[in-house]
Amino acid sequence: MMKKVFTRPKALTDKPFHYCPGCTHGIIHRLVAEVIDELGVADNTVGVCPVGCSVFAYNYFNVDMFQASHGRAPAVATGIKRSLPDRVVFTYQGDGDLASIGTAEIIHAAARSEKFTTIFVNNAVYGMTGGQMAPTTLLGQKTTTTPKGRDKEQAGFPVKVAEMLSTLDGAAYVARVSVHNPTHVNKAKKAIKKAFEVQISGQGFALVEVLSTCPTNWGMPPNEALKWLEENMIPYYPLGIYKEPAEVK
Amino acid sequence: MSKILMKGNEAIGEGAIRAGCRHFFGYPITPQSELPHYLAKRMPEIGGVFLQAESEVSAINMVYGAAGAGMRVMTSSSSPGLSLMQEGISYLVGAELPCVIVNIMRGGPGLGNIAPAQSDYFQSTKGGGHGDYKLITLAPESVQEIIDLMAKAFDLGDQYRTPVMLLGDGILGQMMEPVELGEIQEVKQAAKPWAATGMRGRGKPNIINSLYIDPEDCENINKKLFAKYAQIAAKEQMWEEYQLEGAEIVLTAYGTAARICKSAVDKARAKGIKAGLIRPITLWPFPGSVIARAAETAKCFLTVEMSMGQMVEDVRLAVNGTCPVYFYGRTGGVVPLVSDVLAEIEKLVDGGDRE
Numbered sequence: 001m002m003k004k005v006f007t008r009p010k011a012l013t014d015k016p017f018h019y020c021p022g023c024t025h026g027i028i029h030r031l032v033a034e035v036i037d038e039l040g041v042a043d044n045t046v047g048v049c050p051v052g053c054s055v056f057a058y059n060y061f062n063v064d065m066f067q068a069s070h071g072r073a074p075a076v077a078t079g080i081k082r083s084l085p086d087r088v089v090f091t092y093q094g095d096g097d098l099a100s101i102g103t104a105e106i107i108h109a110a111a112r113s114e115k116f117t118t119i120f121v122n123n124a125v126y127g128m129t130g131g132q133m134a135p136t137t138l139l140g141q142k143t144t145t146t147p148k149g150r151d152k153e154q155a156g157f158p159v160k161v162a163e164m165l166s167t168l169d170g171a172a173y174v175a176r177v178s179v180h181n182p183t184h185v186n187k188a189k190k191a192i193k194k195a196f197e198v199q200i201s202g203q204g205f206a207l208v209e210v211l212s213t214c215p216t217n218w219g220m221p222p223n224e225a226l227k228w229l230e231e232n233m234i235p236y237y238p239l240g241i242y243k244e245p246a247e248v249k
Numbered sequence: 250m251s252k253i254l255m256k257g258n259e260a261i262g263e264g265a266i267r268a269g270c271r272h273f274f275g276y277p278i279t280p281q282s283e284l285p286h287y288l289a290k291r292m293p294e295i296g297g298v299f300l301q302a303e304s305e306v307s308a309i310n311m312v313y314g315a316a317g318a319g320m321r322v323m324t325s326s327s328s329p330g331l332s333l334m335q336e337g338i339s340y341l342v343g344a345e346l347p348c349v350i351v352n353i354m355r356g357g358p359g360l361g362n363i364a365p366a367q368s369d370y371f372q373s374t375k376g377g378g379h380g381d382y383k384l385i386t387l388a389p390e391s392v393q394e395i396i397d398l399m400a401k402a403f404d405l406g407d408q409y410r411t412p413v414m415l416l417g418d419g420i421l422g423q424m425m426e427p428v429e430l431g432e433i434q435e436v437k438q439a440a441k442p443w444a445a446t447g448m449r450g451r452g453k454p455n456i457i458n459s460l461y462i463d464p465e466d467c468e469n470i471n472k473k474l475f476a477k478y479a480q481i482a483a484k485e486q487m488w489e490e491y492q493l494e495g496a497e498i499v500l501t502a503y504g505t506a507a508r509i510c511k512s513a514v515d516k517a518r519a520k521g522i523k524a525g526l527i528r529p530i531t532l533w534p535f536p537g538s539v540i541a542r543a544a545e546t547a548k549c550f551l552t553v554e555m556s557m558g559q560m561v562e563d564v565r566l567a568v569n570g571t572c573p574v575y576f577y578g579r580t581g582g583v584v585p586l587v588s589d590v591l592a593e594i595e596k597l598v599d600g601g602d603r604e
Contacts, residue, residue, distance in 0.1 A: 044447040046318070058456045064445035066317055067458040069340050072310035075302070079314020079322070080445075082298045083272060087447045105310070108303035 009033035011042045013062045020127075022215040022222025024179045025053060028121055029060055031185070032092070035193045036063065039200070045088040046080050048073040050102075052094035053127040071102025074109035077116045088200060089116040096126045099135040099159045106165070106207075113170035113204035117195045120161060123212040124233060131217030135159040138236055143217070158236065162209045166242035172204030174243040178211040178234060180226040191241070203245045211237060252427040257417060258283035260392045260428060261351055262291060264399025265323050269436030270349070271297035272322040274311035276304055278330045279363040280419040281353035285325070305330040309337030309350075316346035317457035319444030321403050325351030327419075328369050329360065331377070338412055339378030342474070343459025347406030349399075351415045353422035356582030364582025365419030367506060370559035373414050374533040381471050383478045385485065386414040386532040388503040392426035398530075400436075405485065407439050409477055416532060418555060420505045420584065478534075487530035488539055492518060496525025498597050499543050501564050502553040503529050506585065510553050513590035524594050532560065537567035544571040549597055553590055554578045 008014065011033035019025045036042050042063050049057035051070035058065035068076040073091035081089045098106050098120050106118065125143055126132040132145040136158050140149040150158075162176040173195055177188035188210055195206035211233050213225035220228060255263070262284050265273070273288045285301065292299035298315075302308035308324045315322040326334065331352045341348060354369045356362040369377075376382045385405050389395045398415065406413040445455040461467035489507075492514050493499070502510040507528040517524040527543060529536050544550070549572050552561040561576045568574050577593040579585045 043449055046445055046447055048314075055460065058454075058458060062454060064447055064454050065456045065458075066314065066445055067344075067456070067460050068313070069310060069336055072306065072313075072337070075307040075310035076314035076317075078300070078307075079272075079274065079311035079316075080318045081314075082300060082311070083315045083318040083320045083322075084446055104303050105307055108307065 009037045011036040011062050013060055015059045017060060018056060019053065020216040022213065022225060023053070024212040025121065027179045027185060028119065028188070028210050028212065029057065031189045031192050032090070032119055033061065034189065035196055038193065039196055041088045041196075041200070044086070045090070046084070048077045048080070048089070048091040050091070050093040050097040052097045054092055054094060054121065055128070057092050071097050071100070072105055073097070074102065074105040074114070074118065078109055078112070078114050081114060081116050085115070088196065090119060090196070091116065092119045093121070094127070095120070095122045095124065095134045095136040099161050107168070110165050110168045110171040110205045110207070113172065115199050115202060115204060117199045118207040119192065120207055120209045121212045122161070122209055122237065123214040125214050125217045127214050127217055136161075138232060160237065162207070162237075162242045165207055170205055171207065171243055172245050173198040173206035175241045176209040176211070176237060176239050178229065178239055180211070180213070180229045198245060209237070252429050254425050255392055255428050256283050256423065256425050257392045257395055258353065258422040259287045260395040261325065261399065261415065262287040263430065264396045265349065265403070266291060266295060266297070267430070267433060268321065268400040268403040269438055270321040270323050270403060271295070272315045272320045273298065273324065274300050274302050274308045274315070274322070275324050275326065276302050276308050276330060278327045280355060280365070280422050281325050281327050281351065283422070284351065305333040306337065309334040309341075312348050312350075313337060313341055313344070313346060316341065316348045317344065317445050319441040319446055321438065323349040323351065325353065327353045327355045328357050328366070331369060331372065335372070335378035338384070339380050339382065340459050341412045342378075342382040342384070343380065343470070344457050345410040346412065346457065347403075347410055348412050349402045349406060349415060350412055352417070354416065354418045356580070362582045363419065365421075365505060365555065365584060366580060366582055367418055367504060367555035368557070368559065368580055369416070370532060370554070370556060373416050374535070382474060383533050384412060384414050385409070385481060385534070386416050388416045388530060388532050389421065390504050390507050390528065392424065393428045395421070396428050396430060409481055411477070416504070418505050482534040485531060486534045486536040486538065488536040489528040489530060490539070491526040491528060493525035493527065493543060495523055496543070497523040497548040498525070498594055499547040499550050500524060500526040500553060500594070501529070501540065501550060501560070502526065503532060503560065506553050506555050509585055509587055510590055512587040513594060516587065516591050517594045522594060522598055529560070535563045535567070537563065540564060540567035541569065541571075544568040547572055550574040551593060551597060552576050553585060555584060556580050
């Protein structure tokens, strides 16, 4: 009999992802699901998905889920966690959702040290609506609303979420990771696990920013997109742990 | 039990607690602030949650989270704040989540002012947010009626899985009146097997959602909502009839305007004028049936509102041309005087042709 060495995490349903070929949302979903499995909390977990490419995440995570209005997932998660403090609550949000329309919600959830975990997927572009400039679009990056590249005079500068939130006393754990190669996928999983553990041990708000690709809207094949992320995004969005509670160091 | 003196805004808070509400999310705005002040003290005493949100937008989405988790939950605001909440209310409707939303109306449009008004009737009753929907809207006229209606508001919300609006104005929120609170009773709440609380052995995830990407699915959800609304319209109309017996001039007004109208009706009757009042308590479902019945014998109607005339459109629909419907209103925070309303009634004595 053959030994099974790789299988779908129990915290994922068997519904096929709708994501474009080469998109790294699938990897990140899988990491979150593996962490939920390893911590054994699937039956006690409530997730909140955003508006954006991951709007259908409620079809993929095999846990109780909410679909939130654009940018408001942290407010919805606040309502859930304050109602059911012993549950594990997470939000899964993209850069348009979290760093543009939802800045007030994420900042104040972090400031209040709400005890939930946010997975923030930063691919530097609006995916679902057709490749428009995101708050995290790099200077010079071409999008459908910056056809000549993002110009700081006209469209200002990209938002560095991990750095910004780590200045708040209420943020207990803030890290930025990437999923552009297997080494970094493993590091990303460690950070996501820690972000759930920080919540479960009641230490406060935890966020992991995950640098991600969008081959479709970046206009490049998946392998080039991974390379573009490494060469362009990581220098502007340095990886690392920005904030960590003393107890888990 | 003896009566105690209470502000309307505080009565909303105490009424909600007695109705089993243990979660409140809100953002400061005049003239409803005494309600969050009250609950900030009261909720911790009873193990409840009071949370001051960063905005009305966040507050209504916190309500969405708590309601989806199966809690009896409330938020409150005043007119501009309600405008900000409309997207969230539409989501609550779409996901069929029960909650109570309080609007202590003030003068508008824009920043307007902080004086009492009734100019959010359309926004409350006609679906203030996007999409096809209705909101059960309760309009108390006194502090006692606030206490009496709070349990009803939460019960209706749970029964029909819908948000419920409690609509008052700055006078109702600010005035103090003696109220009988009654005994604190244990609240029977229906089970909410649809709530997303973590599966906890259920074996199948619950999903709180208002996204229906297939147009036919979305149409079917609308049909389901409207079947529910038809049931609510048939069963839940509430109103008060005041001096309606033999009334030739029928006033219609709600909330604070209705109290002014009651005094005007009394004065008219003292002068031998056959005036009466229908006071809708549910603004939606609108008590059109009683108005249609009264129109069969009335000479004319006079609708009085603290607005430029919003509910009057529903009165005209109910009267359906049977007799003339006149309107008198003050707005922008100006409150009509009893003498003003009486003067309008006197103009209508000879059948209402004011030309």
